[in-house]
Amino acid sequence: PEKPANYNSSLIRHGGRGMTLEQEINESNQYYLAHEIAVIHKKPTPVQIVKVDYPKRSAAVIREAYFRRPSTTDYNGIYRGRYIDFDAKETKETTRFPLDNFHEHQVEHMRSCLKQGGICFGLIKFVTLDQLYLLKASDLIHYWDQQGDPHGRKSIPLAAFQQQAIPVAYRLNPTIAYLDAVDQLI
Amino acid sequence: PEKPANYNSSLIRHGGRGMTLEQEINESNQYYLAHEIAVIHKKPTPVQIVKVDYPKRSAAVIREAYFRRPSTTDYNGIYRGRYIDFDAKETKETTRFPLDNFHEHQVEHMRSCLKQGGICFGLIKFVTLDQLYLLKASDLIHYWDQQGDPHGRKSIPLAAFQQQAIPVAYRLNPTIAYLDAVDQLI
Ligand SMILES: [Mg+2]
Ligand SMILES: [Mg+2]
Numbered sequence: 001p002e003k004p005a006n007y008n009s010s011l012i013r014h015g016g017r018g019m020t021l022e023q024e025i026n027e028s029n030q031y032y033l034a035h036e037i038a039v040i041h042k043k044p045t046p047v048q049i050v051k052v053d054y055p056k057r058s059a060a061v062i063r064e065a066y067f068r069r070p071s072t073t074d075y076n077g078i079y080r081g082r083y084i085d086f087d088a089k090e091t092k093e094t095t096r097f098p099l100d101n102f103h104e105h106q107v108e109h110m111r112s113c114l115k116q117g118g119i120c121f122g123l124i125k126f127v128t129l130d131q132l133y134l135l136k137a138s139d140l141i142h143y144w145d146q147q148g149d150p151h152g153r154k155s156i157p158l159a160a161f162q163q164q165a166i167p168v169a170y171r172l173n174p175t176i177a178y179l180d181a182v183d184q185l186i
Numbered sequence: 187p188e189k190p191a192n193y194n195s196s197l198i199r200h201g202g203r204g205m206t207l208e209q210e211i212n213e214s215n216q217y218y219l220a221h222e223i224a225v226i227h228k229k230p231t232p233v234q235i236v237k238v239d240y241p242k243r244s245a246a247v248i249r250e251a252y253f254r255r256p257s258t259t260d261y262n263g264i265y266r267g268r269y270i271d272f273d274a275k276e277t278k279e280t281t282r283f284p285l286d287n288f289h290e291h292q293v294e295h296m297r298s299c300l301k302q303g304g305i306c307f308g309l310i311k312f313v314t315l316d317q318l319y320l321l322k323a324s325d326l327i328h329y330w331d332q333q334g335d336p337h338g339r340k341s342i343p344l345a346a347f348q349q350q351a352i353p354v355a356y357r358l359n360p361t362i363a364y365l366d367a368v369d370q371l372i
Binding site: 033036038039041043044045046047049059060061062063064065066067068070071072076077078079080081082083085109112113115116117118 | 245246247251252265267268298299302
């Protein structure tokens, strides 16, 4: 698909706000929720809690805890009656997206959700280029699986995004209109 | 719907294992995932992280964090192409389920998901009675909303569960076959 005409200028306007991709997605999800377009949330960071203090007359304080590896992608929810599941990744690379940005269990989770009929994808941002793409999980899985081949690549070339992925434009409301790109998958 | 003939005996067998409802659901979800029946996960407990230590040569330790109020229900995922969303609650009451077991934002979340075409419900266990029910979100919302009426009740009577909800049986695999009850909603 063609990039919208204002793609780059929007990106420049956006860049000035200095948000992370996660913040941009959360803001967009708030817009979608408030306008009854979709219900999509980021899952909390999984933490293993070891020690909690319960001070008198104030809130419980977690005093020892560890980050756990998530067993799924970060975002899921419902849009137009369909189950939506995705993860967001940023890279500073300018010519390729290294596959080790994804974890095995995230790819397996997408594989499982696809089998159940879910709409699964990655939202991948080339931060240096200021370009954001929606990459279908089936394409991601294709690249993931070929890593095991004799001459398998450990990354997805930028050219593949330009050919196969759907560019996501920056706007004002929502910040990133990624459900417009999802509409092209449904 | 009628209770299965072995309902009570199963419950007794089950009771001996001493799991919480959350553990029972997690175990059932693992079964459903392994058998490619559904992909449903509990969301991590939301925690606001304030202070993290990064010791040399070992894992990061969270030294100060606080429990945050969840903005959604605890469980969601996909089953037979449908978006599934629910919360689980236990009560020791024997004649009624107090509505204050749910939080306003959880009920609002279910309302939003229903509007998008999701399958939403509560899994509610009367632990003293050893009875587990699936209550449709639309029924839950009906009771939630009538709390504001002049003679509004602050609880749902057990009789209403016996009449409107779907009993969920304990089994071996999965521990609780709650998707059998979901089949009656689809
Ligand atoms: Mg992520
Ligand atoms: Mg809960």
